Amino acid sequence: MSNNVAKTDSTASGIGPVEGTPLYSVDNPAPVIEPPRKRTKKTGRATRGNFELYAWLFMRLSGVVLVVLVIGHLLVQLVLDGGVSKISFAFVAGRWASPFWQVWDLLMLWLAMLHGTIGLRTIINDYAERANTRVWLKGLLYTATVFTILLGTLVIFTFDPNIR
Amino acid sequence: MATPTLEKTDGGAEPGFADSPYITVTFRVRRFNPEVSAEAEWQDFTFEMDPKERVLDGLHKIKWDLDGTLTFRRSCAHGICGSDAMRINGKNRLACKTLIKDISPEKPITIEPIKGLTVLKDLVVDMEPFFQAYRDVMPFLITKDTNEPTRERLQSAEDRERFDDTTKCILCAACTSSCPVFWNDGQYFGPAAIVNAHRFIFDSRDEAGEQRLEILNDRDGVWRCRTTFNCTDACPRGIEITKAIQEVKRALITRRI
Numbered sequence: 001m002s003n004n005v006a007k008t009d010s011t012a013s014g015i016g017p018v019e020g021t022p023l024y025s026v027d028n029p030a031p032v033i034e035p036p037r038k039r040t041k042k043t044g045r046a047t048r049g050n051f052e053l054y055a056w057l058f059m060r061l062s063g064v065v066l067v068v069l070v071i072g073h074l075l076v077q078l079v080l081d082g083g084v085s086k087i088s089f090a091f092v093a094g095r096w097a098s099p100f101w102q103v104w105d106l107l108m109l110w111l112a113m114l115h116g117t118i119g120l121r122t123i124i125n126d127y128a129e130r131a132n133t134r135v136w137l138k139g140l141l142y143t144a145t146v147f148t149i150l151l152g153t154l155v156i157f158t159f160d161p162n163i164r
Numbered sequence: 165m166a167t168p169t170l171e172k173t174d175g176g177a178e179p180g181f182a183d184s185p186y187i188t189v190t191f192r193v194r195r196f197n198p199e200v201s202a203e204a205e206w207q208d209f210t211f212e213m214d215p216k217e218r219v220l221d222g223l224h225k226i227k228w229d230l231d232g233t234l235t236f237r238r239s240c241a242h243g244i245c246g247s248d249a250m251r252i253n254g255k256n257r258l259a260c261k262t263l264i265k266d267i268s269p270e271k272p273i274t275i276e277p278i279k280g281l282t283v284l285k286d287l288v289v290d291m292e293p294f295f296q297a298y299r300d301v302m303p304f305l306i307t308k309d310t311n312e313p314t315r316e317r318l319q320s321a322e323d324r325e326r327f328d329d330t331t332k333c334i335l336c337a338a339c340t341s342s343c344p345v346f347w348n349d350g351q352y353f354g355p356a357a358i359v360n361a362h363r364f365i366f367d368s369r370d371e372a373g374e375q376r377l378e379i380l381n382d383r384d385g386v387w388r389c390r391t392t393f394n395c396t397d398a399c400p401r402g403i404e405i406t407k408a409i410q411e412v413k414r415a416l417i418t419r420r421i
């Protein structure tokens with residue numbers, strides 16, 4: 001009988017379950033509480049070579065290099081020699097006149113972008129439950145990364161201090 | 165029973181029971197019965213208990229004297245079968261190895277099923293995905309020599325020592341179900357499967373270490389580990405799980421680079 005109650009509930013007739021009648025019974029149990037994604041016999045057969053290994057290693061190696069690059073960058077830009085108020089077009093132009101700073105910024109751009117992208121990929125894998133959501137979020141992420149890296153690289157190499 | 169062991173008899177001790185070791189405890193149990201409701205809810209049970217008893221004894225008191233519908237797994241009751249891992253006061257423990265006096269019994273003791281696995285009823289979860297990951301690492305001795313051995317496979321004490329820690333696993337799932345990566349993505353092998361792969365990868369008698377490393381090198385393998393240490397904290401056998409995972413990672417890196 002409570003079978004019927006549950007069925008009426010889902011029809012469009014607008015008749016809800018009778019008050020006080022249990023919705024669920026031994027013959028009509030509620031759905032069990034499932035986690036978002038489960039391991040099955042088919043899981044884990046997607047061989048991708050050593051990609052995950054390299055990604056893991058890259059996070060650590062780029063992290064070590066980034067410590068030097070980022071702290072150096074912050075010191076030069078924001079602390080030493082007059083602090084943040086010295087930054088102007090002329091200051092940037094002066095810095096990029098030297099190949100040393102060009103290489104520094106290029107390296108920082110590529111490493112930070114790739115490091116951040118791989119990190120966000122991990123977070124998307126963690127939190128996006130549906131396969132579709134994952135694909136879209138990662139697509140967006142990779143597009144943004146490629147755009148930013150290419151644009152940044154282009155600017156570092158084609159920067160013209162006499163632009164007006 | 166005659167020897168009073170508690171200095172204070174505050175809480176529930178009734179007058180005339182001043183010497184009793186019993187205290188009043190509240191078990192706040194996460195109940196779920198799909199035959200009654202789709203919602204899980206908390207239910208409090210308050211009763212008298214010796215603080216030197218274990219959480220499992222409290223669950224028995226509830227099941228046997230207060231509410232026979234309470235459902236949980238236990239078998240050995242002595243910390244070796246791995247049946248009764250549950251989330252006690254927010255930490256994964258074995259109910260049969262957790263003494264009441266160690267978990268602040270003056271406050272309600274919360275008891276929930278382990279996380280990340282399908283809850284079937286009350287504290288019982290579906291362990292199938294957990295055992296699937298275990299099976300996937302091939303947790304048995306594999307040798308290239310297919311002939312039946314004519315003598316014992318001998319091993320030096322040092323070779324045995326190499327994987328001693330990971331032989332202690334009782335497959336209780338306390339580690340895997342404490343791992344935030346597993347909560348979000350149940351496809352991850354999880355610490356327990358890696359521990360049991362480690363047990364064979366570093367066994368000098370086994371010859372399929374390379375295959376197991378390859379399995380754990382995959383998308384849902386060791387590289388998903390974020391070194392959270394939840395597993396090591398949770399293991400009732402005191403296995404250094406995060407270290408074992410790290411050793412598998414190192415073996416993969418040194419072999420491949």
Ligand code: HEM
Nearest residue numbers: 059060063064066067070112113115116119120122390391
């Ligand atoms: C300053 C030096 C840096 C160091 C030493 C460093 C180190 C690391 C390491 C070792 C990881 C891996 C964590 C894990 O797998 O458990 C990581 C993750 C991550 N990093 Fe960095 N990183 C640095 C800078 C950056 C920068 C500049 C960004 C942003 C562009 C960034 C964004 C991320 C993100 C999004 C993650 C993923 C977080 C997670 O896995 O939970 N990091 N970092």
Ligand code: SF4
Nearest residue numbers: 333334336337339399
């Ligand atoms: S490693 Fe420890 S916590 Fe994990 S299943 Fe084995 S005994 Fe349980």
Ligand code: FES
Nearest residue numbers: 240241245246260
């Ligand atoms: S009942 Fe066997 S481990 Fe607790």
